[in-house]
Amino acid sequence: MSARDWIDKDFYHELGVSSDASDADIKKAYRKLARELHPDANPGNSQAEARFKAVSEAYGVLGDPEKRKQYDEARRLFGSGGFRPGGFGGFGTGGSTFDFGDIFGSGGQQAGASGGISDLLGNLFGRRGGTASATNRPRRGADVETEVRIDFVEAVKGATVPLRLSSPSTCGTCHGSGAKPGTTPRTCPTCSGAGLVSRSQGAFAFSEPCRDCRGTGRIVDDPCAECGGDGVSTRTRTLTVRIPAGVNDDQRIRLAEQGEPGQNGGHAGDLYVRVHVTPHAIFGRSGNDLTIKVPVTFPELALGTTLTVPTLDDKVSLRVAPGTSSGRVLRVRGKGISRRDGQTGDLLVTLQVAVPSNMDDKAKKALEDYLAATAGHDPRPDLTAMLQQRSE
Template structure:
């Protein structure tokens, strides 16, 4: 092997990058690995050559010495003793994915010890008024609490969990032979690393018991849908004496019969009769602080938006309140009596001729566009 060029062994040129050398090594090692070619002495010798070449060329200092002095730089160092380590370094990340697949990827090397309990989520419904002003709500949640008899150990008082003899307390075992090995949860202790021979009679070895508890949750003013409040330590109890998880209370604001909320602003629609829209006047509109007077200018059209500054919501993230936006909807009168109909007929007659252009400019413009369109079709 000493007479063979390391670059030729890996199949790369002398200007190859570190990444190119790494890829070439993996490719060559896969071809001649002893587990893939059992009993093939030539493959075993080739595998040692490949690993020796990679050992030299993947190390910047050794590669520089080899480039300058060739094999003479390593005549007294020996070689081949590290090929298993080299192979593990190159392929370890690949086969760790197989371990992740078979054991969930989250329990590798786990030993029995304190583990924090799971966090819990709880949705809470609020009216818009409660969300804006703040409120204290009582909630009852199902949870798991630390067993008061064994104090979370799962073992009967006076006894202790025993280290698993199969995995030695690691909670994991290596399965398989030869080239492919898989790490999986220990079948004897089920990944706990210990076995409870004398389980607690209260929790049956779980270390936790199911309960429900009532909490008073203080909701600050200005919360909105999706906002969450964390209650530290109010989640599920930990295992093996670990700390409890947290409880996250998530706000859900109910639909309001009048207002719609968008951030700090409130929106509402206010119907007005057509005489008020035409002549103008003053009306009272609702706000979360009570009634507010709103002036309607003469000749107001339906859909016009009015802004009442500072009458919106002060959220938990802002220094000041938003605004209240009111959109007026001009209502067409219904259930008219004969006298009202006659009055409207007279009013309509007054709109005829040139007066119509003045009193109803939008209608007149639309009629003009329709006329031009129809004239164009008949040409």
């Protein structure tokens, strides 16, 4: 992205959010637009593809807190009457919170490492020194996020899933140069390849992105037909993603340097795969433990029994002691989720009394006899005592 893009483009407008939107709102807006504009959902729609690329570019800046901070600072300085060559705008009246330490001394060097605001302010006031322009230094590509859905068992045991991804990538025709094969870009004669032009204003020297090359330092006379001279084109690729055992719902998996390509030889960004897990019909999860609810009858709890309970691999037998209460949780060691760090959870079995909705006469008679036989037993002694105290 050229330096002028940070001034001319309204990334907040691209995502349909306000400039004070929270990180969560920005992420929500991007994910919604990405699903609607994805090339797979709009085959042959060049307008949707262009919007998808613009939305991805906007999120590459606003989705990164440091880049967003630099972008906001650049807009305050250079946009809407801010600091420009030939005048201080609102710069000296409190209209900007830009720290001069980012221009002079170590603060500027730190900003330059991330390639955002320093690309706009390189050599400002003639204090940065050196002949290489910040616009020509290697810049890391933007990160990309996509989603994948797997079932519960795959999340527990791990899985390898194919991922079809449409995203900006280095143009395969010109290999990122932006020029038609057989030709090469030429050095911009206006800025001599620096990407910046300087102007003097009194005692100060100001630098701004070169308008002719848009801050790249190069001019492409014969653009590549595939990417239109950008050096980047949207293409569909298939990746194999390894989902680790024990992954949580909504967890992100990072694939290093699988995002958007870098510029000027910089590293590509990362690809983040957000995993969505389909719930299981029987099993649940609590951390590394698997959970299951097993219906039992009252006689099984009162008299004791042995239950056969399923696991994700096979089945186990559990001994229920006589007099066990409904809601009791029994633990089966080592039958939970095994993670890569060596931790293994348990299977937690919750016993729940199942009350029959219909009974025949024989069953009703048996219950009535039981009720009569236990008439002297009070299952709620504490509640009964409390009620008696209040009545007195």
